[in-house]
Amino acid sequence: MTIGQVSILDGNTFVVSDKSGDIDATPEDTTGLFSFDTRYVSKWILTIDGQRLNPLSVDDLQYFETRFFLAPGTGTIYVNATLSVIRRRAVGDGFHEELMLLNHGEDPVDLVLRIDADSDFADLFEVKDNVGKKGKYYHGVTRDHLLIGYERDTFVRETMIQSSQPAKFDERGLTIKVHIEPDGEWSTDLDVTTTLIVPGMRRARPKYGHAGDKNRPMAESLRRWIEDAPRVDTGREGIRSTYHRSLVDLAALRFSPPVAGGMSLPAAGLPWFMAMFGRDAIFTSLQSLPFTPELAATTLRALGAWQGVRVDDFREEEPGRILHEMRYGETAAFEEQPHSPYYGNADATALYVVLLDEYERWTGDAELARVHEPNARAALRWIDEYADRQGNGYVSYQRANEENGLENQCWKDSWDSINYHDGRLPGFPRATCELQGYAYDAKRRAARLAREVWGDPDYARSLDQQADELRRRFNRDFWVADGKYFAVALDADGTKVDALSSNIGHLLWSGIVDQSKARFLAKHLMGPNLFSGWGVRSLAVGEGRYNPIGYHNGAVWPYDNSIIAWGLRRYGYKAEAARIASGMFDAAEFFSGRLPEAFAGYERSFTHYPVEYPTACSPQAWSTGTPLLLLRTMLGLDTCGQFLVSDPVLPPEIDYLALLDIPGRWGRIDAFGRSQSFSGAFRRP
Amino acid sequence: MSRDVLRSIEEFFERTAASRQPLLHGFGGKTIRVDLEDDGTIGHWFMQINHDSVQVSRRNGRADAVLAGDQALFGRLVAGEANALTAALRGQMRLEGDSRLLVAFDRLMPSPPSRRTTLPPQAGRRSKQAVRAAKAAGTAPRTARASSAAARMTRKDRAR
Numbered sequence: 001m002t003i004g005q006v007s008i009l010d011g012n013t014f015v016v017s018d019k020s021g022d023i024d025a026t027p028e029d030t031t032g033l034f035s036f037d038t039r040y041v042s043k044w045i046l047t048i049d050g051q052r053l054n055p056l057s058v059d060d061l062q063y064f065e066t067r068f069f070l071a072p073g074t075g076t077i078y079v080n081a082t083l084s085v086i087r088r089r090a091v092g093d094g095f096h097e098e099l100m101l102l103n104h105g106e107d108p109v110d111l112v113l114r115i116d117a118d119s120d121f122a123d124l125f126e127v128k129d130n131v132g133k134k135g136k137y138y139h140g141v142t143r144d145h146l147l148i149g150y151e152r153d154t155f156v157r158e159t160m161i162q163s164s165q166p167a168k169f170d171e172r173g174l175t176i177k178v179h180i181e182p183d184g185e186w187s188t189d190l191d192v193t194t195t196l197i198v199p200g201m202r203r204a205r206p207k208y209g210h211a212g213d214k215n216r217p218m219a220e221s222l223r224r225w226i227e228d229a230p231r232v233d234t235g236r237e238g239i240r241s242t243y244h245r246s247l248v249d250l251a252a253l254r255f256s257p258p259v260a261g262g263m264s265l266p267a268a269g270l271p272w273f274m275a276m277f278g279r280d281a282i283f284t285s286l287q288s289l290p291f292t293p294e295l296a297a298t299t300l301r302a303l304g305a306w307q308g309v310r311v312d313d314f315r316e317e318e319p320g321r322i323l324h325e326m327r328y329g330e331t332a333a334f335e336e337q338p339h340s341p342y343y344g345n346a347d348a349t350a351l352y353v354v355l356l357d358e359y360e361r362w363t364g365d366a367e368l369a370r371v372h373e374p375n376a377r378a379a380l381r382w383i384d385e386y387a388d389r390q391g392n393g394y395v396s397y398q399r400a401n402e403e404n405g406l407e408n409q410c411w412k413d414s415w416d417s418i419n420y421h422d423g424r425l426p427g428f429p430r431a432t433c434e435l436q437g438y439a440y441d442a443k444r445r446a447a448r449l450a451r452e453v454w455g456d457p458d459y460a461r462s463l464d465q466q467a468d469e470l471r472r473r474f475n476r477d478f479w480v481a482d483g484k485y486f487a488v489a490l491d492a493d494g495t496k497v498d499a500l501s502s503n504i505g506h507l508l509w510s511g512i513v514d515q516s517k518a519r520f521l522a523k524h525l526m527g528p529n530l531f532s533g534w535g536v537r538s539l540a541v542g543e544g545r546y547n548p549i550g551y552h553n554g555a556v557w558p559y560d561n562s563i564i565a566w567g568l569r570r571y572g573y574k575a576e577a578a579r580i581a582s583g584m585f586d587a588a589e590f591f592s593g594r595l596p597e598a599f600a601g602y603e604r605s606f607t608h609y610p611v612e613y614p615t616a617c618s619p620q621a622w623s624t625g626t627p628l629l630l631l632r633t634m635l636g637l638d639t640c641g642q643f644l645v646s647d648p649v650l651p652p653e654i655d656y657l658a659l660l661d662i663p664g665r666w667g668r669i670d671a672f673g674r675s676q677s678f679s680g681a682f683r684r685p
Numbered sequence: 686m687s688r689d690v691l692r693s694i695e696e697f698f699e700r701t702a703a704s705r706q707p708l709l710h711g712f713g714g715k716t717i718r719v720d721l722e723d724d725g726t727i728g729h730w731f732m733q734i735n736h737d738s739v740q741v742s743r744r745n746g747r748a749d750a751v752l753a754g755d756q757a758l759f760g761r762l763v764a765g766e767a768n769a770l771t772a773a774l775r776g777q778m779r780l781e782g783d784s785r786l787l788v789a790f791d792r793l794m795p796s797p798p799s800r801r802t803t804l805p806p807q808a809g810r811r812s813k814q815a816v817r818a819a820k821a822a823g824t825a826p827r828t829a830r831a832s833s834a835a836a837r838m839t840r841k842d843r844a845r
Contacts, residue, residue: 333774
């Protein structure tokens with residue numbers, strides 16, 4: 001987001017405005033009211049007697065609610081205003097704006113209040129790529145509303161604007177004549193509602209109540225969300241505030257896709273990714289499992305319901321495949337983009353099985369794991385039958401949709417993210433290393449589920465055998481012997497793509513790495529070429545394509561680091577994991593507790609503060625989940641049968657750390673860790 | 686032509702009722718009515734989703750979700766030539782009731798015609814054992830022999 005913009009959001013509906021609350025979108029910027037990937041309001045400008053207002057301050061009340069304090073007078077000239085204006089705006093199925101005018105003068109005033117409004121109904125992808133519209137606009141003006149519509153064949157989207165005070169509506173907005181007595185006040189409630197995406201479904205109603213009962217359901221839901229999550233206690237204030245910020249942002253990113261039946265899963269991030277993404281939803285659910293396990297449950301249900309059943313090259317759907325991205329905008333509707341849904345990823349299917357197992361181990365919800373057994377089996381079949389595109393027993397990818405499918409179908413999905421040491425790009429199919437780790441982990445975990453939940457020991461044995469065999473081959477075929485690390489991928493000929501990358505950390509997390517090789521990986525991950533001082537770079541210094549502000553070729557990704565830290569712990573490198581956690585919490589403090597999607601890979605001692613990646617999304621779900629997983633990692637939390645076990649190792653800067661009321665199959669339990677130097681007493685608050 | 690469309694729709698519902706639907710468990714107990722509109726007449730199909738199967742009848746009863754649209758559109762849907770979700774997003778198909786059931790309905794639709802006989806990309810190169818195992822599990826598409834050729838052809842078709 002550009003500096004000077006204010007955004008409030010609720011699931012996949014969000015409003016971005018300037019500091020005075022006005023929206024004046026140009027075709028390519030992201031101000032406006034967006035819902036279901038469509039911009040329903042592109043202009044919303046308040047004037048009083050023809051003048052725009054000056055922002056005095058902005059008060060972010062909640063993630064879904066903001067208050068703007070304004071006064072007349074523009075530019076740099078200070079006007080001793082006797083009028084103040086307060087706009088209080090809440091988002092949720094459209095937005096609601098309470099407009100309040102206060103007359104501080106000694107005389108009554110008569111004013112003309114005007115809202116200029118318009119809707120361009122741009123698809124988010126049109127905003128991103130700046131392309132024009134194909135349909136027609138229309139307006140409907142009555143005594144009590146302005147309706148702005150857009151149609152293209154049978155595709156219809158509408159925005160409705162209403163006011164609680166009598167107003168004169170026209171095609172370009174509304175005008176209200178206002179009279180205010182001395183020391184008096186005046187207010188109106190403006191409602192902006194959007195039509196729902198599928199005709200026949202009911203019209204959206206604002207979630208917030210009106211007059212005196214504002215935003216109660218959303219405020220109540222946020223209060224419960226925070227209350228249900230474990231509490232953090234630590235001597236380091238930054239951790240507490242970062243944790244709180246993460247919980248609030250996760251709440252904001254919750255979103256109920258039509259398939260979820262009112263339950264929520266995490267959308268990927270503001271502004272481009274307020275949608276259901278398989279990979280992002282799964283990683284965020286894994287990160288937040290010990291804190292808010294309901295996200296994982298919904299993610300498993302929703303992604304299971306959408307699991308691929310047929311072969312469709314346009315959407316890259318295949319039987320058993322877990323979706324990549326779901327969109328509802330005009331370009332998806334007219335199949336100009338394949339997101340209905342698009343399945344082009346090579347990792348979410350294995351990760352789905354990983355999440356199913358981790359969810360059951362953590363929560364004890366065996367019923368959900370039993371019900372989703374067919375989904376897990378279909379996912380595992382996809383890995384064996386469809387994902388092996390090189391015919392060598394490894395998961396690889398090559399897009400079937402050559403027009404607008406993704407070239408790189410792994411988490412590093414930019415075009416040049418997978419490269420050789422000398423900077424060349426490999427051909428397709430590409431078998432990236434972490435995909436093999438995920439497939440290995442999926443088989444291991446499914447074997448456990450087959451043994452303990454599904455009651456199929458034969459299947460369990462067969463999966464374990466496959467996993468053993470995969471592990472043997474992988475440790476032989478991907479190992480770069482002279483560098484002592486795993487190649488980032490095998491190319492179409494089976495040649496190693498020999499760049500040193502952060503992907504090796506995901507291998508530790510998946511458990512596919514032979515114990516004897518793990519220490520070399522840990523050394524690389526914490527060495528000067530990968531570790532920046534804040535965290536592990538996506539690509540090591542010294543690689544051909546390394547660039548500190550390369551999206552996947554050098555930038556530091558908080559989410560990546562949380563998985564790497566988890567992997568280091570898995571292989572016993574506790575202090576190393578704690579060091580990453582410490583670097584990330586330090587970085588978070590520079591972003592008011594909100595870790596961005598990525599920041600630059602500059603050496604920490606060089607910049608002293610983490611430089612945000614230029615077009616990073618924020619908040620981004622899996623960056624938001626990062627502090628949560630790092631807390632789990634520092635405390636060494638894991639399950640063992642019915643029990644929660646804890647094996648804390650804190651970085652030197654954190655004297656003590658407690659996580660209270662951790663939900664799980666044990667009910668609620670506390671975990672506590674202290675540094676070796678900490679001698680204070682700990683009391684449960 | 687209209688009679689062909691009707692027959693293909695009928696065959697689709699027969700196929701649906703006759704096959705196992707293991708991935709529809711999330712929609713168990715729900716009902717969908719499909720209203721086919723054709724020159725002022727409306728034909729009904731009624732689906733009762735069970736744990737892993739679907740019961741089909743011609744009942745015009747109350748359902749958790751009603752999908753309504755032109756008979757020709759449904760003809761294209763059941764042939765894999767149109768997509769239920771984008772048809773709904775475009776407003777060609779109307780949905781009343783529980784919107785999740787649109788997903789269930791979409792999951793029942795077949796592959797697009799060009800991919801009907803294609804196989805997993807490497808099925809031809811994989812060991813016979815793996816193919817046998819897949820077949821035993823009931824997942825391997827039918828024409829194992831033609832696999833690589835078919836995959837190559839469709840790729841060329843796409844390049845066009």
